[in-house]
Amino acid sequence: MSTTDASLTAAQAAAVDHRDGPLLVLAGPGSGKTRVVTRRLARLVESGVRPRSLLAITFTNKAADEMQRRVAQLMPGARVWVSTFHRFCARLLREHAAMVGLQPNFTILDAGDQRQALRQILRDEDLDPVAFGAEKIGYRISAAKNDLIDADTYRRRYEEQSADHWQAAVVRVYPAYQRWLLASNAVDFDDLLLHTAVLLAENDELRSQLDERYRYIIVDEYQDTNRAQYQIVSALSQIHRNLCVTGDPDQSIYGWRGARIENILRFEGDYPDARVVRLEENFRSTQSIVRSADRLIGHNRKRKAKRLVTDNPEGEPVSLLCFRNEGHEAEGLAQRMQQLADAGRDWSDFAVFMRVNALSRQVERALMRRRIPHQVAAGAAFFDRAEVKDLIAYLRLLENPADRAAFSRIVNTPARNLGETSQRRLLRWANEQGLTPLEAAARAKEVPKLSKRSVAAFRAFAEMMAEFSLADAGAVAALVTRIINRTGYVRQWEGSPNEKDLERLENVKELVTAASEYDEAAGDERSLSGFLEQTALVNETDSLDTSRGQVTLMTLHAAKGLEYPVVFVLGVEQGLIPHERAIRDGSAEELEEERRLLFVGMTRAREQLFLTQTVERVLRGRTLPTIPSPFISELECTPEYVETSAPAPVWSSVPTLAANGDRSARDDHSPRPLLMTGAELLRGGTSQAELPRGFALGSQVRHPRYGVGTVVDIGGFGQRRTVTVTFRDDARTEKFVASQSPLQPVGH
DNA sequence: CAGGCCGTGCTTTTT
DNA sequence: GCACGGCCTG
Numbered sequence: 001m002s003t004t005d006a007s008l009t010a011a012q013a014a015a016v017d018h019r020d021g022p023l024l025v026l027a028g029p030g031s032g033k034t035r036v037v038t039r040r041l042a043r044l045v046e047s048g049v050r051p052r053s054l055l056a057i058t059f060t061n062k063a064a065d066e067m068q069r070r071v072a073q074l075m076p077g078a079r080v081w082v083s084t085f086h087r088f089c090a091r092l093l094r095e096h097a098a099m100v101g102l103q104p105n106f107t108i109l110d111a112g113d114q115r116q117a118l119r120q121i122l123r124d125e126d127l128d129p130v131a132f133g134a135e136k137i138g139y140r141i142s143a144a145k146n147d148l149i150d151a152d153t154y155r156r157r158y159e160e161q162s163a164d165h166w167q168a169a170v171v172r173v174y175p176a177y178q179r180w181l182l183a184s185n186a187v188d189f190d191d192l193l194l195h196t197a198v199l200l201a202e203n204d205e206l207r208s209q210l211d212e213r214y215r216y217i218i219v220d221e222y223q224d225t226n227r228a229q230y231q232i233v234s235a236l237s238q239i240h241r242n243l244c245v246t247g248d249p250d251q252s253i254y255g256w257r258g259a260r261i262e263n264i265l266r267f268e269g270d271y272p273d274a275r276v277v278r279l280e281e282n283f284r285s286t287q288s289i290v291r292s293a294d295r296l297i298g299h300n301r302k303r304k305a306k307r308l309v310t311d312n313p314e315g316e317p318v319s320l321l322c323f324r325n326e327g328h329e330a331e332g333l334a335q336r337m338q339q340l341a342d343a344g345r346d347w348s349d350f351a352v353f354m355r356v357n358a359l360s361r362q363v364e365r366a367l368m369r370r371r372i373p374h375q376v377a378a379g380a381a382f383f384d385r386a387e388v389k390d391l392i393a394y395l396r397l398l399e400n401p402a403d404r405a406a407f408s409r410i411v412n413t414p415a416r417n418l419g420e421t422s423q424r425r426l427l428r429w430a431n432e433q434g435l436t437p438l439e440a441a442a443r444a445k446e447v448p449k450l451s452k453r454s455v456a457a458f459r460a461f462a463e464m465m466a467e468f469s470l471a472d473a474g475a476v477a478a479l480v481t482r483i484i485n486r487t488g489y490v491r492q493w494e495g496s497p498n499e500k501d502l503e504r505l506e507n508v509k510e511l512v513t514a515a516s517e518y519d520e521a522a523g524d525e526r527s528l529s530g531f532l533e534q535t536a537l538v539n540e541t542d543s544l545d546t547s548r549g550q551v552t553l554m555t556l557h558a559a560k561g562l563e564y565p566v567v568f569v570l571g572v573e574q575g576l577i578p579h580e581r582a583i584r585d586g587s588a589e590e591l592e593e594e595r596r597l598l599f600v601g602m603t604r605a606r607e608q609l610f611l612t613q614t615v616e617r618v619l620r621g622r623t624l625p626t627i628p629s630p631f632i633s634e635l636e637c638t639p640e641y642v643e644t645s646a647p648a649p650v651w652s653s654v655p656t657l658a659a660n661g662d663r664s665a666r667d668d669h670s671p672r673p674l675l676m677t678g679a680e681l682l683r684g685g686t687s688q689a690e691l692p693r694g695f696a697l698g699s700q701v702r703h704p705r706y707g708v709g710t711v712v713d714i715g716g717f718g719q720r721r722t723v724t725v726t727f728r729d730d731a732r733t734e735k736f737v738a739s740q741s742p743l744q745p746v747g748h
Numbered sequence: 749c750a751g752g753c754c755g756t757g758c759t760t761t762t763t
Numbered sequence: 764g765c766a767c768g769g770c771c772t773g
Contacts, residue, residue, distance in 0.1 A: 060763075086763050111762090130768095189763050256761065356760055361764085412750095419749045537763070557761045579760060597761080620759070621764065753771085759764100 008039075015277040016040045018244070019047070022237075022271035024264075025246040028308045029293070029603035030284025030563065033246055037218060038067055040244070042074040044216055055214040055236070056082040059221040061538055063561055067220070085229055086189060086537055089196040092210075093187070094529070099203060100195045105400045105529055107186040108536035112389065113405035114138055114188050121176045122169075132169050140170045141177060145190035146226040146258030148197060151175040183431070185402040193228035200235040207235050215240045221560075222247035222267070226258035234270070241271065249304050250297050253557060253597045255589065265304065280307055282603075284563055286315025289609050292636040293602040299634045300592045318602075318637040320572070321612045323644065325623075326359070329614050330366035332644045333568055336610070337551065338370060340566060347373055350551040351564035353601045355576045360553050363570070367551060377554035383535050387489075387504045388511050392535055394483045395476075397438065398468055399528040407437035411461055414489055418461075422454040438462055476531045477515035484508065556601045567605035569598065573613050574627035598631055611637060 008016065012032055015025050016039045027033035037056070045051055058064045061084055068082040083091075090108065097104045109117075118134035118141075144154050151174045162168035181187060187195060200207045214236055219225065222245035225233070237243040245267060252261040268274050282290050287310055294308040321336075323329040337350050352363055360376055367374045382388060390413050396406035404427065412418040429447045430440035444450060444458035464486060473479035484490055490508055493501035518531045552564070556577075571577065578594035602609055611632070616625050 084763070192763085253761075254763095257763085358759060358764085415750070417749070421749085555761060576760095581760065618764095620757095749773105751771105751773090754769090756766100756768085758766090 009279075009281060011277055011279050011281075012036050014275075015279070016043055018275055018277070019044070020242055022241055022267075022274035023244040024267045024271075024274050024276045025244065025279065026264075026276065026304065026306065027246055027248055027279040028282060028306060029248065029251065029600070030282040030290075030310075031279035032283055033220075033279060034063075034067060034070065036279065037220065037244075037246060038070040038074060041067075041071050041080055041218065042078075045075060045078050045080065049216060051078050051080045053213065053215040054080055054218070055088070055216070056080065056218045057085055057088060057220065057233075058082060059224050060084060060561070061087075063220060066561075084537070085225075085232075086192050087533075089192040089232070090533055090537065093192065093195055093199070096199060096203075096206065099199055099206075101182055102187070102195075103185050103400075103402075105185070107184065107396050107400045107403045107406065108192070108533065109181070109184075109186050109188045109405060110384075110389075110536060111138075112384070113186075113409075116408070117180055117184075117405060118173065118177060121173055121180060125169075125172050125176060127169050127172070132166065132173075136166070137170060137173050140166065141174050142188075142190050143258055144170075144174065145194045146228055148194065148227050148231060150194065150198070151178040180404070183402065184404040185400050186405065190228075193226070193232065197228045197231045197235070200232060208239065211236050211239045216242045216244070218244045218246070220246050221251075223249050223252035223261055223264040224254045224259045225263050226260055228258075230260065230263045243271070248306075250300070250306065250596055251560060251600050253560065253593060253600060255593050261302075278306065280309060282308055282310040282312070284312075284606055285310060285603060285609075286312050286607055288315050288317050288636070289602065289605050289607075292318045292609070293599055296595060296602065296631060296635040297599045300595055302589070302592055316608055318609045318611065318635065320632065320637040320639040321610055322639060322641045323612065323614045325614050325616050326362045326571075326618060328642070328644045329570070329612055330362035332642045333363060333570075333610075333612070334366040334370050334372060335644060336568075337367075337372060337566075340608075341372075345566065347549045347551050349565040350568070351559070351562070351566070351604065352551065352553045352568045352570060353556045353559050353604070354553070354570040355556055355579055355597070357555060359570050359576075363553060372551055373549060374551040374553060377552065377558050382507070382510065382514075383538070385504075385507050387507050391480060391483065391489065391508065391511055392532070394465075394468070394487070395480070395528055395532060397465065398470075398479075399532060401436040401438040404437055411437075411441070411458075414487060414492060416457045416461060418454060418457050422450060422458075425449055426458060438465060442466075470528050475516070475519040476526060476528065477512050477519050479528075480512050480515050484512075556597050559604050560600050563604050563606055565606045566608045566610075567601070568610045568612060569601045570612050571614070571617070572598070572611045572629045572632060573617070574629050575619075577629050577631065595631060595634075598629075602635075 009032075012035070015023065015036045018040070025033065025036065027036070041054060041056060044054060056064075056067060058067060064082045064084050064087075068080065071078070071080045071082070093100065093102065093106070094104045097106060115134045115138060118138050119129050122129040122132055122134060122137065144150075149157070154174050155171050158167050159171045162171060181191065200210070217233065217237055219233055224247070233243065233245075245264065247264050249261055249264055252259060252264075255261065268276060285293075290308055290310045290312070297303070297308075321329075321332060323332050333352065337345075337347075340350075341347060352360075354360060354363075364374065364376060383392070390410055393403075393406040393409040396403050397410065400406070408423065408427075411423060426440050426444065426447050427437060429435075430437050433440065435443070439462075440447065441458040442462035444455040444462075447455070447458075450458070467486070468479060468483060470476065470479050473482055490505060493504050514535075515531060518534060519526050522530055556569070569577075575583070577598050578591055582590035582594045602611075613628055613632070614626055616623050618624075
């Protein structure tokens with residue numbers, strides 16, 4: 001969307017030209033919202049507002065970077081600070097940490113640490129960590145924090161009478177968890193918002209000082225704000241009511257995370273003098289895409305009526321591709337992309353969206369087989385890898401010696417013969433003495449009941465940690481390198497032929513690279529806390545490469561705010577979109593959110609939009625017939641049953657018995673009607689996986705772990721078929737369920 | 749006490 | 764298919 005000033009529509013111009021007072025910009029997808037916001041920022045600066053009086057807040061890092069980049073483009077030189085909510089709050093809290101009981105060097109905990117901590121607390125509270133999953137407890141605590149309910153309030157509200165035993169458990173765990181956080185001088189994601197909201201609510205002097213400083217505030221994606229964020233924003237817009245919020249209720253997809261769609265719906269009630277601008281013209285997509293998406297979203301009841309129109313050409317109809325199963329689906333997508341690429345499309349023109357990350361694997365494999373370059377914006381982020389987290393934990397502990405999560409993570413990594421018992425004794429003593437874990441380690445001699453060996457190991461650890469400092473190393477990358485060398489962290493993997501170990505070494509290298517990049521970007525400003533904050537608040541999606549000719553795979557949630565010429569939305573089926581969980585809960589609200597999610601996905605497409613569904617799909621290891629998503633009948637699309645050639649063997653897990661069995665069942669090329677129900681297709685096909693040739697009694701097979709062996713027995717039928725194999729190397733004999741084993745034929 | 753192996757249980761979405 | 768926890772062994 002490159003446009004010149006003159007091309008602003010009347011509505012866009014109204015938003016850009018608005019200066020003082022509250023402003024609500026309701027912006028449909030592709031309506032040029034970012035352009036309006038950046039132009040408005042530029043306009044304000046031009047008219048004499050100092051950039052530091054502006055506060056622009058987005059939801060994601062990517063959106064923040066994009067906005068910053070575009071403002072810089074409009075006005076080279078002017079530095080307007082665009083930040084995410086979490087980053088803004090982190091910065092504010094570092095400045096005023098003491099007011100909420102923290103020190104400025106507090107750690108931002110990741111989800112893994114949080115889970116670990118909750119697990120420990122559950123044990124301490126004599127609650128069964130199996131019956132009460134740490135994750136679910138954490139989810140409830142998070143929900144409370146997003147609704148501005150702190151631990152004390154929660155306890156007071158529910159300790160007398162809890163709605164259920166989960167709530168009763170949270171009554172005990174939540175306050176203990178907050179004590180643990182405080183003792184660790186740490187916060188979780190939600191605390192960043194909650195602490196800030198509390199800080200502003202309880203300290204009017206600070207509140208009005210900040211309110212005064214930020215004369216103009218812009219909040220993007222306002223429909224995704226939760227109560228805490230709402231309160232923060234309104235606390236800063238009392239004196240100067242120049243609050244501009246933009247968003248689209250139809251793209252609210254974070255209700256599950258505490259987002260309150262009401263925040264945007266009631267903006268006009270909160271600010272009766274608000275100017276409302278509607279951006280309803282879509283400049284992104286073809287007529288057929290816009291029409292289809294508009295019809296879909298029209299089925300939502302709880303919304304602000306808004307039309308979505310475009311002057312763009314009609315384009316090709318939205319296409320619904322139906323496949324036999326997820327293997328064919330993946331193969332079909334890859335084939336379709338290949339065709340379109342042959343006709344001139346660039347790989348970076350394509351995006352594949354799915355409801356859940358788990359669906360990406362098949363597509364990745366299909367793309368790999370065809371050597372189609374691609375990237376995945378997936379949950380398994382770089383900073384989630386164990387080896388990366390370990391090294392980061394060293395940095396965290398250096399920055400914040402109270403960081404119990406970091407200490408526990410690395411005190412025995414690499415192994416220093418410090419077992420769980422010794423660690424528990426040390427930590428208990430540290431708590432009693434009011435010491436940080438690191439101080440306690442240095443004084444391990446005083447800890448009761450520690451073995452001599454453990455005392456020595458703890459002290460050696462403490463002494464080693466004392467040797468590290470950013471000042472000495474000069475740069476974060478140098479410090480990380482020192483830590484790697486001094487601890488011998490990578491020694492365990494060096495020289496290993498194991499692919500996983502190689503990958504670990506790669507990741508460690510990549511971390512050093514990331515640190516150098518930070519060092520370079522931050523210059524003299526570089527600090528451990530700066531680097532750590534970045535690693536804590538940045539995710540994989542933020543680093544997606546848009547330029548380098550690659551197909552992009554991501555979840556529907558991650559897709560918001562992006563656009564691609566050709567979009568595939570995977571698995572538009574009952575149970576996926578809408579997700580099983582939204583259906584099970586049976587609430588109309590959740591179903592509408594699922595509809596919005598599909599709406600968001602569809603409206604990312606500029607020229608071509610493909611929705612896909614399969615007849616059967618493997619879910620949790622079981623093959624089940626699928627039901628088309630009810631949303632399909634609410635939109636406009638042209639169905640097409642696609643018969644792909646069988647997916648070729650995968651190179652990574654090589655041909656499995658299951659894959660081979662599938663293929664033999666599928667090789668008949670009988671014509672199929674355009675649309676079939678799952679049942680029809682199942683009836684027509686051979687659902688029983690036959691044992692393929694090459695796995696007869698006495699044939700040679702290879703197992704990735706056990707090596708080559710001989711089939712000595714065969715039993716069972718169909719999916720339950722088993723093979724018993726005696727392996728050559730250690731003469732062990734193993735029985736496998738054929739359709740689920742990673743065995744592959746040798747020879748033949 | 750550490751490491752490896754095996755079985756179980758689960759799987760939405762993310763700052 | 765996966766990761767994690769638990770169990771067992773060395």
